[in-house]
Amino acid sequence: MSQVPDNAPEHCPGTGSEGAGSADACAGCPNQQICSSGVGTTPPDPDVGAVRERLSGIKHKILVLSGKGGVGKSTLTAMMARALITLNNNTEVGILDVDICGPSQPRVLGAQNERVHSSGAGWSPIYVCDNLCVMSIGFLLNSDDDAVIWRGPKKNGLIKQFIRDVNWGELDYLIVDTPPGTSDEHLSIVHYLSTSTSTSTLAAVVVTTPQEVSLLDVRKEITFCQKLNIPIIGIVENMTTFVCPKCKTETAIFPATTGGGPQLAKDTGLPLLARVPLDPTVARDCDSGLNHLTLHPDSKVTQMYMKIAEQIVEYCNGKKQQ
Amino acid sequence: MTSQAGDIEDIAVQECPSNMEDAGKAEVCVGCPGRELCLEGNKPDPDQKIIDTRLRAIKHKILVLSGKGGVGKSSLAVMIAQLLASDGKSVGVLDVDVCGPSIPLMMGVADQPVLDSQWGWKPVVSPSSNIKTLSVGSLLASGSQAVVWRGPRKTSLIRRMVKDKLWGRLDYLIVDTPPGTSDEHLSIVKLLAHTHPEGAVIVTSPQKLATGVVSREIRFCQKLGIPILGLIENMSGFRCPCCSEVSDVFSSGGGEYLSVKYGVPLLGTVPLEPQLTAAHETGSNFLVQLPPHSPTVESVRQIVVTLQAKVEGN
Numbered sequence: 001m002s003q004v005p006d007n008a009p010e011h012c013p014g015t016g017s018e019g020a021g022s023a024d025a026c027a028g029c030p031n032q033q034i035c036s037s038g039v040g041t042t043p044p045d046p047d048v049g050a051v052r053e054r055l056s057g058i059k060h061k062i063l064v065l066s067g068k069g070g071v072g073k074s075t076l077t078a079m080m081a082r083a084l085i086t087l088n089n090n091t092e093v094g095i096l097d098v099d100i101c102g103p104s105q106p107r108v109l110g111a112q113n114e115r116v117h118s119s120g121a122g123w124s125p126i127y128v129c130d131n132l133c134v135m136s137i138g139f140l141l142n143s144d145d146d147a148v149i150w151r152g153p154k155k156n157g158l159i160k161q162f163i164r165d166v167n168w169g170e171l172d173y174l175i176v177d178t179p180p181g182t183s184d185e186h187l188s189i190v191h192y193l194s195t196s197t198s199t200s201t202l203a204a205v206v207v208t209t210p211q212e213v214s215l216l217d218v219r220k221e222i223t224f225c226q227k228l229n230i231p232i233i234g235i236v237e238n239m240t241t242f243v244c245p246k247c248k249t250e251t252a253i254f255p256a257t258t259g260g261g262p263q264l265a266k267d268t269g270l271p272l273l274a275r276v277p278l279d280p281t282v283a284r285d286c287d288s289g290l291n292h293l294t295l296h297p298d299s300k301v302t303q304m305y306m307k308i309a310e311q312i313v314e315y316c317n318g319k320k321q322q
Numbered sequence: 323m324t325s326q327a328g329d330i331e332d333i334a335v336q337e338c339p340s341n342m343e344d345a346g347k348a349e350v351c352v353g354c355p356g357r358e359l360c361l362e363g364n365k366p367d368p369d370q371k372i373i374d375t376r377l378r379a380i381k382h383k384i385l386v387l388s389g390k391g392g393v394g395k396s397s398l399a400v401m402i403a404q405l406l407a408s409d410g411k412s413v414g415v416l417d418v419d420v421c422g423p424s425i426p427l428m429m430g431v432a433d434q435p436v437l438d439s440q441w442g443w444k445p446v447v448s449p450s451s452n453i454k455t456l457s458v459g460s461l462l463a464s465g466s467q468a469v470v471w472r473g474p475r476k477t478s479l480i481r482r483m484v485k486d487k488l489w490g491r492l493d494y495l496i497v498d499t500p501p502g503t504s505d506e507h508l509s510i511v512k513l514l515a516h517t518h519p520e521g522a523v524i525v526t527s528p529q530k531l532a533t534g535v536v537s538r539e540i541r542f543c544q545k546l547g548i549p550i551l552g553l554i555e556n557m558s559g560f561r562c563p564c565c566s567e568v569s570d571v572f573s574s575g576g577g578e579y580l581s582v583k584y585g586v587p588l589l590g591t592v593p594l595e596p597q598l599t600a601a602h603e604t605g606s607n608f609l610v611q612l613p614p615h616s617p618t619v620e621s622v623r624q625i626v627v628t629l630q631a632k633v634e635g636n
Contacts, residue, residue: 070390070391070527104531104534107530141335147545150356152359179501180422182469187470216422220466220468224470255599280569283571287530
């Protein structure tokens with residue numbers, strides 16, 4: 001990836017590009033002289049080998065993205081991981097939580113009090129069950145309410161350690177829970193996960209809720225993926241409708257004023273993987289770190305998450321054969 | 323965080339200095355990838371005088387924070403602003419969410435560009451409520467293009483938004499923020515610091531998954547010396563339009579829990595309301611779109627009454 005310094009002007013061609021220092025956009029840039037002299041190019045990352053080594057045992061990497069906060073990325077990540085194991089209990093799954101400021105995976109997976117240990121083999125991820133492991137900054141903080149007031153470079157440094165230093169072992173799937181937005185964490189995780197052999201999959205699942213205020217941000221996330229050449233497996237619309245437990249009336253609490261997930265899928269040509277209803281038991285189970293899929297195997301939400309997992313498997317198997 | 327072969331040790335992240343003025347200078351900062359930025363961030367700003375002049379023309383500045391995404395920060399920022407405006411106050415809304423600005427849609431100004439004048443950027447005024455707005459969304463007009471900026475570039479834009487915006491005299495400036503506790507938050511707090519913002523209103527949803535993250539935002543405020551005016555619990559239950567049964571869609575109790583744990587007043591709880599989403603999405607004034615005695619209107623009205631008493635009473 002060509003580097004764009006933080007003080008660069010709009011349309012900076014990147015310090016590593018051929019036009020660095022000489023493009024029209026370079027006029028007036030404080031780095032122009034350095035770029036045109038050729039000495040300012042970014043040196044190769046010494047950790048590339050170590051990152052590649054760690055990733056070599058991971059077959060499929062799935063980013064769970066949204067752009068919008070609060071649409072259910074963390075819930076989807078955990079449920080999708082559990083669903084993949086339910087489909088085939090020989091599947092080895094890892095979850096990487098790169099939401100540095102607001103880590104949710106420790107709570108959702110019922111692993112809040114765990115600590116990370118390090119040995120010669122690297123950092124041990126936390127095992128929630130035999131074939132599901134997870135890494136999050138939530139396990140590394142000394143208190144459960146300490147503010148993580150980190151600027152971008154420090155967040156990027158930890159994300160690199162999550163890839164380079166964690167002993168992930170052999171995984172069929174690494175599912176990455178991301179924070180809202182399109183910033184440091186997203187650029188970093190894509191950069192490091194792309195340092196891998198071409199036989200492994202890197203793809204995204206995009207989550208939205210039905211209302212336009214979500215779709216506004218999610219469209220940006222889709223163009224982010226397209227800009228960075230990350231294929232999108234499909235769109236999940238979460239919190240589609242709510243069914244009253246008493247009278248069974250269905251209400252769209254977050255109305256799809258502009259067509260919601262289905263319209264977005266149509267506009268972008270992406271598959272709509274599922275429309276997941278709002279079920280209060282999901283929120284309660286996530287709060288308590290319980291596995292909704294095993295507690296409520298017949299719920300509509302469980303059916304939808306199994307459907308999403310099946311489509312992930314189908315996509316990844318299809319990529320393997322190409 | 324390194325280990326010797328054969329050793330097993332617990333890994334923990336080292337905390338940043340508790341005093342933000344020591345950022346970049348403390349022993350723990352040596353070797354930190356963010357050190358240069360922190361040192362840069364602590365240097366005096368050459369434009370501080372202009373920034374302070376702009377901000378001193380605004381009587382009361384209130385941050386709307388959460389830490390957690392999707393709890394309704396923008397929604398509440400807009401409702402608070404619209405209620406204050408209906409009370410005859412002159413109000414502005416500043417949206418510093420660079421990646422996901424929601425304010426232009428909610429204020430009905432999505433298609434209006436920001437105009438430059440010799441005195442600075444002119445306000446974009448919401449047609450439904452006579453509220454001045456400035457959002458990254460209006461400045462960049464990027465549509466569906468992602469704004470993929472790293473921290474320092476976001477910080478630089480936010481600084482320009484405060485320095486170059488011609489707010490004029492206002493009674494209230496409501497600042498909508500993105501989720502998290504990072505560059506944008508540090509930047510806006512630093513910019514406002516000299517002109518003493520009233521403080522922050524913190525928004526949560528009832529779920530523990532939210533309160534776990536919002537606790538960190540409360541500690542962020544405490545660490546940076548930002549007064550906390552109070553908590554709002556949003557998405558607090560849903561009343562079925564058919565049978566009136568109230569369901570705790572996103573669990574319950576989060577606001578009360580945080581209020582007790584941190585000694586912060588709970589200003590109010592706001593229920594889930596589909597008509598509110600519809601009002602926001604059309605850029606309408608919720609006071610016009612919702613029935614006057616709807617639980618949402620009554621709840622937010624009470625919150626604003628309490629906030630005004632706190633802020634104007636000082």
